[in-house]
Amino acid sequence: MNRTALDLWVGFFVAIGLAAVLFLALKVGNLSASSSGETYALQAKFDNIGGLKVRSAVKSSGVVVGRVAHIDYDSANYVAVVSMQMDARYKFPRDTFATINTSGLLGDQFIGFEVGGESEMLKAGESIKKTQSAVVLEKLISQFMFNQASDSKDKK
Amino acid sequence: MTSRLWQLGFASRFFIAIFLYSGTSFRRFQLTLREVFFSGVMSLIIIMVSGLFVGMVLGLQGYDTLQRYGSAEALGILVALSLVRELGPVVAALLFASRAGSAITAEIGLMKATEQLSAMEMMAVNPIARVVAPRFWGGVISMPLLAALFSAMGIFGGYLVGVVLIGVDEGSFWSQMQATVDFREDIVNGIIKSFVFGVIVSWVAVFEGYDAEPTAEGVSGATTRTVVTSSLAILAADFVLTALMFRGV
Missing domain, CATH: 1.20.5 (Single alpha-helices involved in coiled-coils or other helix-helix interfaces)
Structure with missing residues (x-):
């Protein structure tokens, strides 16, 4: 050949x-x-996850430290259970505070970790105790408008 | 109507026959390589140039729409997603059908019209193994590579227009694109699509050639049918694949 x-x-x-x-x-x-390296699982329960999706980012100080693996509904307690795949390089204290944030005004939603002060770290499969639900923009706006309306009534 | 069904049945049997007799095209890989050259390498220019222009048009149109919402930085996402998911595989396959598919049909049809295929059978050479299967596999191998090239050139075209010409911020162009385009969800699905389109185009092309009436009009009609049938099949298959792959989850 x-x-x-x-x-x-x-x-x-x-x-x-x-x-x-x-x-x-x-x-x-x-x-x-x-970087598809080693990961470990964490869970968090939220009253309202807003527009959070599977594969949304988990960020701490703005750095992506994990991804949302799946989202389930706990029908016993009526809350959303979010499972996250965390990068094994990063560990977080047990009193870490998980919030659902929005990047920009209309951007994607992600889970933000506000790190606590405890010395004991979260282990694989554990659940984050302190969480804060997504901010629903419509609720905020309607609250603001109702306040405005009641304020102007008071002035009269 | 009956003749259509007849043809469909024959085409399916022909499809299986290609697989049964494709041993030769891998044992004598030179045969397939030659077809990769004729259908793949010869389509390079048309694929790359049209990819570049499609990307440039996407850059212009996308910028025009996005800047109304003050999100011109999302141009990278728009260009990359529309190319990788849809335009890359589909437009490359349509071009491939008209550039290479028609050539394959004409070649096999002419071989049939000049009784070269019968002559092979006389010499105990199976024309499906020797002529049809290498052309089929050549097309199947070329198509995903061409589609990937189309997408890559298109993204480069979008970059040229968006970043170099209009002045969208380069960092956010690439970083937003990377943050949004998922390797498995978007790129691999695009490659799977182009592979399926490659099978469709090659199958239609070799079948129409093999099934052509052995006359001058017969070959010209078969060539036309290749382009029409495979274009329609590509678009229909694209809808089915998109519905399966991206269900808005």
């Missing part, structure tokens, strides 16, 4: 095709960021 110019062209074609896939994976997609 001889090497021909045709082989060279096919080789070139396959090489740039694979380079394109690599470009999509590393530069366009999040394959480089997800």
Whole structure:
């Protein structure tokens, strides 16, 4: 079997095709960021998760430290149970405070960790005790408007 | 109507026959390599240039709409997602059908019209194994690579227009894109799509060629049918695949 110019062209074609896939994976997609290393599971219960989705980020001080793995509904206590896959490099104190935040005014929702002061760390599979639900923008606005209305009534 | 059903049945049997006789195209890989050259390498120019222009148009149109909502930085997301999920596989497959599919049909049809296929059978060479299967696999191998190239060139085109020409912030263009585009959800699904389209286009092309009436009109009609049938099949399959893959979860 001889090497021909045709082989060279096919080789070139396959090489740039694979380079394109690599470009999509590393530069366009999040394959480089997800680092898919060791993880451990944490849980948190929220009264209202708002628009939180599976694969939403878990952030502490703005750094992504984990992802939401799945979201279930606890029908006994009527709360949402969010399971998170945390990066094994990061440990958090047991009194860490989990809140649901929104990036920007209309951006994606994510779970934010406000780190507590306890020396004992959360172990895999444990549940976060202190949580704060998502802020529902409509409720805030309606509260604000009702306050305004009652204020102006008082002035009269 | 009956003849359509007849044709569909024959096409399905033909599809299975390709798989049964594709041993040769892997044992003598040179045969398949030659077809990768003719359908893949020869389509490079059209795929890359149209990818670039589609991306540039997406950049312009996307910017025009997004800046009304003050979110021009999301341009990267818009360009990348629409290319990787939909436009890359679909437009590349449509171009591939008209560039390579029609050529395959014409080639096999002409072989049939000039009785080369019968001559092979006379020499105890199975024409499906020797002629059809390598062309089929050549197309199946080329298609995902071409679609990935299309998407990559399109994103580069979007970058050229959005960042270099208009001046969207480069950092947020790339970082928002990376934060939103998921490797498994978006990129792998796009590759699966282009693979399925590759099977569809190659199958339709080799079948129409093999089934062509062995006359000049027959071959020209078969070539036309290849482009029409595979384009419609691509768009229909795209809807089904999209419905399966992205259910808005």
